[in-house]
Amino acid sequence: MLRRLASWWREDTDNNNPNLSQLKLFKLAYLLPTITFAIFSVLIFHAEQLWTYDICFRSACIFNTYEIFKIPVWLLALSLPLTGLVAAHHRSVQTSKQIDLTMENNTFSNYYKHIEHFENRYKNFEVDLDLYNHNIVKFEFSSIANLYVGVFPFNFPHDFKSNYRGDHLSGLENALARLQIIFEKPIDFKNIEKNQLDPINSQNLFSSLYIREAIVNGETYNLRPTDLFSIEWDRPSIHITLIMACLKLVISLNKFSSSKIPMSYTISTSSGLATVDFKGKDFSKSL
Incomplete structure (x- = not known):
């Protein structure tokens, strides 16, 4: 299990052009809020001794549950804007690489066209x-x-x-x-x-x-x-x-x-x- 986790975490270092889902930063953007949510939820669950409560689906019970787990839920919600920022950054990096590659190809092509024009002239x-x-x-x-x-x-x-x-x-x-x-x-x-x-x-x-x-x-x-x-x-x-x-x-x-x-x-x-x-x-x- 640990080997699979380590391999999954190293995916972006083994790839010169990783996908968004392979980026460590992207993984961290949704893993960190999720793990934090889980830790806080467990601590609150034990602190409030919630196992002693009966299951209740009334609106008052749901609202009370939200009030108790409000901070962990907010922490979990951070995964959305964080992954969005990582995705935007990754998109800009990919665009920049594409522009650099296009310019490099144009430079390469123009160089040989220039030589050809020179040879034809002289x-x-x-x-x-x-x-x-x-x-x-x-x-x-x-x-x-x-x-x-x-x-x-x-x-x-x-x-x-x-x-x-x-x-x-x-x-x-x-x-x-x-x-x-x-x-x-x-x-x-x-x-x-x-x-x-x-x-x-x-x-x-x-x-x-x-x-x-x-x-x-x-x-x-x-x-x-x-x-x-x-x-x-x-x-x-x-x-x-x-x-x-x-x-x-x-x-x-x-x-x-x-x-x-x-x-x-x-x-x-x-x-x-x-x-x-x-x-x-x-x-x-x-x-």
Whole structure:
């Protein structure tokens, strides 16, 4: 008997999501008034020596009996409001759990939808550089997943936000830092041969954006670090075209992530110079 009682009392601890009838608090809410009623009734029964009275069903007898057992009856009646309060609390807890579960499922679903939208946007990323001659540049990435992590480094299935959270170094800020180094001097499109661009800085930029190949006007260039010098760097026009295409990619990523990183670029048609404005933010410390 005691084992059954102990098992019945432990039911809610063995269940992560117990029913109302399995809650210890609910059991206590009706057991405590009932036990108290029984104890007081027995004490009163013996104190008043009620066994010496004859059974009587007249109204006066019933009223007298109520007066004698009034306190135990009131104690027993407490079980109704107490169980009602426990039921209301249990209902609110269940509702809160349901809301949390729904939000968790929505976060999980939105996370993967966001990744899918990102992949669809950038898996065949192409830009038209409307400079002094049209250059169509198409990027092939070594890993869209890594590019996503670079832009949204703090996104997880259980903790997702569609906007950029740049609390620490990320791939996007790394790319901006590389661009800042490259554009320390404006790029001259009228006198391309005069530009002095370091291939190492360019390669670091490509790597920070996980770019594997670039197709410029139908011609493919391998941009992986192992093929650092396979590009014809003696053709400055190709080099500059790739840099400007990366700039447009970074601007696109910046807008996609709704980040607060201030930046803009300008190309002067009169002087033929391209400059990038980071509005005073120093990304060089991030490298």
